Amino acid sequence: MNIADYKGGVWVFAEQRDGVLQKVSLELVGKGTEIAKKLDTKVVAVLLGENIKSLADELVAHGADEVLVCESPLLKDFTTDGYTKVICDLVNEKKPEVFLVGASFIGRDLGPRIAGRLKTGLTADCTGLDIDAEGGYLLATRPAFGGNLIATIVCENHRPQMATVRPGVFDKLPESDRKGEIVDVEVALTESDIRTKVIEKVKVERNVADxxxxxxxxxxxxxxxxxxxxxxxxxxxxxxxxxxxxxxxxxxxxxxxxxxxxxxxxxxxxxxxxxxxxxxxxxxxxxxxxxxxxxxxxxxxxxxxxxxxxxxxxxxxxxxxxxxxxxxxxxxxxxx
Missing domain, CATH: 3.40.50.1220 (TPP-binding domain)
Structure with missing residues (x-):
């Protein structure tokens, strides 16, 4: 791996469910702009699903410089296999420097699988992110040893530098009329790439506040x-x-x-x-x-x-x- 090749920006997995962007994705786009500024690069949101291109404008309005839109009937429902393949293909092609994923149920499944496929490191459940001024490394902070210590972890020798981040840790940027680039990605995905099939989705109604x-x-x-x-x-x-x-x-x-x-x-x-x-x-x-x-x-x-x-x-x-x-x-x- 030639680390110098990984200059494709700060990427954020733009998680959507039933055509609605998850709040943590917008929070990470906002934090991504701060990180990207320190690295002198751009923020790229990666959006997967079916008929979800309209969400790209919302991502741009909240700070994304570019949105990679990956649409396919095979991406309508989240599957670890399908999402991992599409994202890893993109990473290998465009080589981002940093890749951030929300620590939601989906993100905690997807993030480690992507990191394992790409043979890179991942700091899970982060509560803080920054950039090292000298080396340009991502400084990923998370509680350790049952919360008795706060550890800051660096991935020096592998790319992209990955982290999953808790919802609510960062603030999303106010919506603006800024402009960004929206790119339609040609998805190379077949049914044989996905080992699981979503038969039915059953939502459990819970009267619990957010x-x-x-x-x-x-x-x-x-x-x-x-x-x-x-x-x-x-x-x-x-x-x-x-x-x-x-x-x-x-x-x-x-x-x-x-x-x-x-x-x-x-x-x-x-x-x-x-x-x-x-x-x-x-x-x-x-x-x-x-x-x-x-x-x-x-x-x-x-x-x-x-x-x-x-x-x-x-x-x-x-x-x-x-x-x-x-x-x-x-x-x-x-x-x-």
Missing amino acids: ISEANFIVAGGRGIGSAEGFELLKELADVLGGEIAGSRAAIEKGWIDKELQVGQTGKTVKPTIYIAVGISGAIQHTSGMADSEYIIAINKDESAPIMKLADLALVGDYKNVVKELIEQVKAKKMED
């Missing part, structure tokens, strides 16, 4: 003590117009749904206000909410790590504090 979109979050931890305790948190979240969430301890005890978990093994959130109730503040949790604009911690232990991270730390029995907050918010709304 906490990554919430402006107000009330999160509970082990200190809540029971599933019933979350009813009080839900009342506070409702009067604030927000959502409830929880730490890993709360999810493991079955008090709330796994989709509401914040932290290293959950979701990354950036609400306007994050209220942490009965949460100790281990790095496994705080890594997913530390970028919140304003953090309020409620804990009976004034020495808990979360109290040092918080902008406002309230010491006391969470039931009394939360009930008082609910009354105060209701009273304020009545005044307004």
